Amino acid sequence: MDIATWFDINNTLVNIPIGSGYALSWVEAFGTLAGLLCIWFASQEKTINYLFGLINVTLFAIIFYQIQLYGLLMLQLFFFAANVYGWYAWTRPQQETGELLKVRWLSTTKLGVTVVIAVAAILWLTPNIYPVFTALAQAAVDGINMLGGNLSMPQIEPNAFPFLDSVVTVLSVVAQILMTRKYVENWFLWVLINIISVGIYAAQGVYAMSIQYCILLFIAANGARQWMNTAKSNDSHPAGAKA
Incomplete structure (x- = not known):
């Protein structure tokens, strides 16, 4: 089995008896497992979550390209950079206090x-999601070809769920940024994102991802x-709440 075949979503690891049957690919299985480990360790405030996050977003980018969820495909590029930054931010002492970042709530203004x-x-x-991500896809192909690649522009189809994909895209960016800074609110956004994602992936027929998001x-x-x-023990309280 060559590398390209391993990353193909049609390269089946196991057939799952869901509905009329679902062929779970190798890349989807490993991406799903990495994603579960990432979010679990993040919930435990463990920095190792970022290692699994990097694996997860790389594999999911490959999947999203193949199933043409372009908003989510491009989102993985941001996630990759955010995971690298989050790893750095969680392990670097703050200049002001010399201490590591603490879990806390956003201020009212923020x-x-x-x-x-x-x-x-x-x-x-x-x-604007279709023209925006079409342009980004073209830029990605052009960039790879400038480095010696030989790719042609794929046939871009209109986004299947423009509003929901936009909500997930934007809120995921916001949630990831908040997580890298250890703000509690990131988890409330992830709850909403996960609810929407369950429906999107089920509608696309990617049932393993739908189950993952459950x-x-x-x-x-x-x-x-x-x-x-943890925030309460750090003497941090929700915006507008009395200490």
Whole structure:
């Protein structure tokens, strides 16, 4: 088996008796496992989550390209960089205090700014997601070819779920940034993202990912509970709440 064949979503690891049957590919299986380990270790505030995160986003980028979820494909490039930064941020002592980052809540001002930016980004991206990611896909192909590749531009189909894909894309970016800075609110966003993702992947026929996000939903809810308790012990409280 060559490398290209291993990454093909049609290269089946096992057939799962879901509905009329679902062929789980090797790349999807390993990507799913890495994703579960990543989010579990993150909920435990363990820095090793970023190692599994890097594996997860790399494999999922390959999958998303093949099933033409272009918003989520390009999102993986951001996730890769965010995982690298998060690994650095979680292990680097803060200049102000000399201590590592602590779990805490967003301030009222930061929360307001975050909400406004997220809503504005969703409203802009929804009608523009097809031309935006078509242009990004072309840029990626051109960049690889400049490095000696011999790729042709794939046939780009209109995004299957422009609004939901935009919501997931924007909120995932926001949630990942908040996680790298250890803000509790990231877990509430992941809960919402996971709920939407279950439906998207099921509709696309990628059932293993749909099941994965069901599991991630419960992990995210548990992560929120644990980080809320940790923030309280760090004397940090939700915006607007009395200490």
